[in-house]
Amino acid sequence: MNEASLLFIADAQRTLEATVTSGASDVLTAAFARWLDLSDVALPAVVDIAAQAVRNKGAARTYRDVAALGYCLSDPAVAPKLGANFHAMADWLMGRPLEMGGDPVPMLSDPVALLGMTFGVKQLPATNRSKLESWLAAVRAQSAALLQQAGWTGGLAHAIATHSVGEEGWVAAGLASRLPVIDTGIDLAAILREVIARAPVAEPAEAVLLLAALRWLKDRALTINVNAASITDTVRVLERVGSIFSRWVWEQKARRGSAEPVRWRIENEYHFQSLLFTVLKPLLPSLEEEQFLASTGQVQPRADLCLLSLSLLIEVKFWYRANAASRLIEEVAADVTLYLKSNAPYRELIVVIWDDGARTEEHDELKRGLGGLQGICGVVVINRPSRMVD
Numbered sequence: 001m002n003e004a005s006l007l008f009i010a011d012a013q014r015t016l017e018a019t020v021t022s023g024a025s026d027v028l029t030a031a032f033a034r035w036l037d038l039s040d041v042a043l044p045a046v047v048d049i050a051a052q053a054v055r056n057k058g059a060a061r062t063y064r065d066v067a068a069l070g071y072c073l074s075d076p077a078v079a080p081k082l083g084a085n086f087h088a089m090a091d092w093l094m095g096r097p098l099e100m101g102g103d104p105v106p107m108l109s110d111p112v113a114l115l116g117m118t119f120g121v122k123q124l125p126a127t128n129r130s131k132l133e134s135w136l137a138a139v140r141a142q143s144a145a146l147l148q149q150a151g152w153t154g155g156l157a158h159a160i161a162t163h164s165v166g167e168e169g170w171v172a173a174g175l176a177s178r179l180p181v182i183d184t185g186i187d188l189a190a191i192l193r194e195v196i197a198r199a200p201v202a203e204p205a206e207a208v209l210l211l212a213a214l215r216w217l218k219d220r221a222l223t224i225n226v227n228a229a230s231i232t233d234t235v236r237v238l239e240r241v242g243s244i245f246s247r248w249v250w251e252q253k254a255r256r257g258s259a260e261p262v263r264w265r266i267e268n269e270y271h272f273q274s275l276l277f278t279v280l281k282p283l284l285p286s287l288e289e290e291q292f293l294a295s296t297g298q299v300q301p302r303a304d305l306c307l308l309s310l311s312l313l314i315e316v317k318f319w320y321r322a323n324a325a326s327r328l329i330e331e332v333a334a335d336v337t338l339y340l341k342s343n344a345p346y347r348e349l350i351v352v353i354w355d356d357g358a359r360t361e362e363h364d365e366l367k368r369g370l371g372g373l374q375g376i377c378g379v380v381v382i383n384r385p386s387r388m389v390d
Helices: 004-021 027-035 046-055 065-073 081-092 111-122 126-146 151-162 171-176 189-200 205-216 231-239 241-247 269-280 325-339 360-371
Strands: 288-292 302-308 312-319 348-355 376-383
Touching: 004 189, 004 205, 004 231, 027 046, 027 111, 027 205, 046 065, 046 081, 065 081, 065 111, 081 111, 081 126, 111 126, 111 151, 126 151, 151 171, 151 189, 171 189, 171 205, 171 348, 189 205, 189 231, 231 241, 231 269, 231 312, 231 348, 231 376, 241 269, 241 376, 269 302, 269 312, 269 348, 312 325, 325 348, 325 360, 348 360, 360 376
Parallel strands: 312 348, 348 376
Antiparallel strands: 288 302, 302 312
């Protein structure tokens, strides 16, 4: 496994742990995380989660309380004490309609909850299970049909209904500690890439499953063959470049005697390109810079940064304060025409822009404009840090 992959894994794990922790006040999210044994994340104790689920009564009680208690029954310290409570709560839920005003109730769109109920029912004595199991089987089938085009929730609903996940292999990886019979369906490297890609935008329940999948994958790290970083990996590294400026040297006064304060200035495109090359080269050893490309008439273009192994070019731009965004778009459009010709070895281009004026309000429109050009697979804009002033 290469350095870039290890960096992405560590970054994804930190992001997912923070998301799970932030959502742990929700009783179902906390119970789901405990059930998947995410013990390294700050979570309430199982007995406390169970007590909170039981406390909610009347109008305050929802299907999520029933599901949370179902997960908690997998703990030997909880099952003997609160199994009867779960049975009563599940009976209450079974008596409620599955439609409201002609629309499916939220429970049908919440496979995390249905999974908790399913495992809770399994902890009940056999004499109490039959009716609930029949009802849940019908509910799970209805949920799977409702969510069949709904991404990860559809994958989870399908998994608990049929013990297969189709293309959502990472869902099976997340459930592997509890449901090892579900086939992941695709190779480990592909699952790892999917987990890393989803981590930054996951909501808490999804983050629980992603974090469980990531830990399952890390246990199998020696069998994962992630070759060179992908184009997506490269874009993700570039998007993180702005974080390095928290340690950027910009002294207000010299640290020694009469010396001048040291300030690492970025004043033009060459400075910015050197910074990007410094960041990327250790992660992408095949990266080259200032490569001449095939001539077009009397013009021989020269690309800023090149990754021939990915058929990828990285175009570096310095957006001066006096220049309009339209000028950048025109320049890049001209570059694309010269760089990505039909007979060229490069097929895609990432544009990385240093915004010397920190015009954040214009970034979305600029990205949309550049992203619409054929061959551009990513646009990254990095603001000049506020501290970088004389």
